[in-house]
Amino acid sequence: MERKPLKLGILGAGMIATFDHGVIPNLKYIPEKVEPVAVADPVVEKAEEASKRFGIPHVFASLDEMLEKVDLDAVVNLTPIPVHGETSRKIVEAGKHLATEKPIATTMEDADAIIEIAASRGVTVVCSPPDMLYPHYREVRRLVQEGTIGKVAFARVRSSHGGPGSSWWPGDPSWFYQKGSGPLFDMGVYGIHEITGILGPATRVFAFSGITEPYRIVRGGPFAGKQIEVTADDNTLIMLDFGQSTFAFVDATFNVNAAKSPKLEIFGRQGTIQIADHRAIREGAPPVEVFRTDAVPGLGGWIVPESWGLQMEGERQNRLGRAILVDHLVDCVWEGKKPVLSAEHARHALEIMIKCLESARQGKVLDLTTSF
Incomplete structure (x- = not known):
């Protein structure tokens, strides 16, 4: 056909x-x-x-x-x-x-x-976000599911930047800081999708969230110098519970102006997996590194997974x-x-985002009801 x-x-x-x-x-x-x-x-x-x-x-x-x-x-x-x-x-x-x-x-x-x-x-x-299509995220999911680092204890996911008003931006960035938007929906959604895409649906959420400053000044671009009133929370920190004592921490803020830490780290009983951030990858860092406690008999060490197939697929997707x-x-x-x-995965991420704001207001751990 x-x-x-x-x-x-x-x-x-x-x-x-x-x-x-x-x-x-x-x-x-x-x-x-x-x-x-x-x-x-x-x-x-x-x-x-x-x-x-x-x-x-x-x-x-x-x-x-x-x-x-x-x-x-x-x-x-x-x-x-x-x-x-x-x-x-x-x-x-x-x-x-x-x-x-x-x-x-x-x-x-x-x-x-x-x-x-x-x-x-x-x-x-x-x-969107498309991250779970990218080969290095799919490879990390495979490695975790196959037990490469043993039982997963916890993960850290960096999902923030300084905000569109913190550097050169081609348009008026005001709406990013208004109710209905904000870094949780703009950036936190990436980290939530990534860690749930790798570990599966979360079961509970707890969060801290608030506004760091009531106004921001646009630093670059055609709207440089404009004062923006901040009405959406611009500083949200999320804890996710995946059951069986597996947890994850995701940041979702417009307050990370620079960082050298990995984009994502997963810590297991027998090792660690990390995904480098975009800056590090552009500078030549391997996208994925794995530490195993038994890299060779009696010694732990870091391993860089290599696959020409994954590299070629990644090049096509970057294009x-x-x-x-x-x-x-x-x-x-x-x-x-x-x-x-899938829309179901996107709905699960949305429930996490909505309930983490509720959790921050109530000071309570909240159960999640959706899955994918």
């Missing part, structure tokens, strides 16, 4: 859509899988600019108009965080496959509805940039397989 490229609508023409590592510029690497036919943005000038730059034939000022007037197979949702839930619901209600940026929504009601409607319409949903989300969606649609970046 001949596989035809999916006709793709792009909702949102901002940074994640158009920057060099973003979605639209890198669709050129998968022309056999996807045909971008329309772009919509409420700031229609942005959509028009993307249309001209990337040769997308149809331009719209709203999702409703795009869904009504163009024949689409799928939509990639690149809108700001607070409107993910509403717009994704409309997309699956229209019977279109969905690839959406993180998080899947900001309420459990919206997340549940997206999953239920997609199932009833027979459409596929994939949700795709954020378009890897669309690439994964098409593979799942064509092959009828459950996504690695």
Whole structure:
């Protein structure tokens, strides 16, 4: 059976859509899988600019108009965080496959509805972040599951940076600091996805969370010097319980201006696994290192797993940039397989984020009810 490229609508023409590592510029690497036919943005000038730059034939000022007037197979949702839930619901209600940026929504009601409607319409949903597609995260998952470091005791995940207002940023970063957004939904979602992708669903959450300073000054870019009022918590620290005395710590803040620690560390009874951060990898550090207490008889030591296959796959995925989300969606649609970046996983991460804010307010450990 001949596989035809999916006709793709792009909702949102901002940074994640158009920057060099973003979605639209890198669709050129998968022309056999996807045909971008329309772009919509409420700031229609942005959509028009993307249309001209990337040769997308149809331009719209709203999702409703795009869904009504163009024949689409799928939509990639690149809108700001607070409107993910509403717009994704409309997309699956229209019977279109969905690839959406993180998080899947900001309420459990919206997340549940997206999953239920997609199932009833027979459409596929994939949700960023894409980390569990990357070969070094999948390799760490395999190593942990095969008992390479023995029983896992705890993990540390760094999921923060200084915030978009802390350095040069091409647009107005104010909305990142407002209620409905913040570093938990913007950055913490990465660490939560990573550690649950490796260890599986968590069972309980406890957190501390608050606002470090009521105002921030944008340090670079066209809005340098602008004062931003901070209304979303910008400093959240999360503890996760995976059962059987396996725990994890995830930070989700806009207060990490620099760090040299690994991106992720997992400590087991017979060893340690760590994933380097992007800066270290760019400077030549191995993505994954493993310490085993029995590297050689009687001696512990660090090991660097090597695989040409994993390296080649990683190079392809790095080339795709954020378009890897669309690439994964098409593979799942064509092959009828459950996504690695499933909506159920995204819903579990969302429950963790919502309940960690509740936990911080109540000072209590809260049970989690979702799984994937």
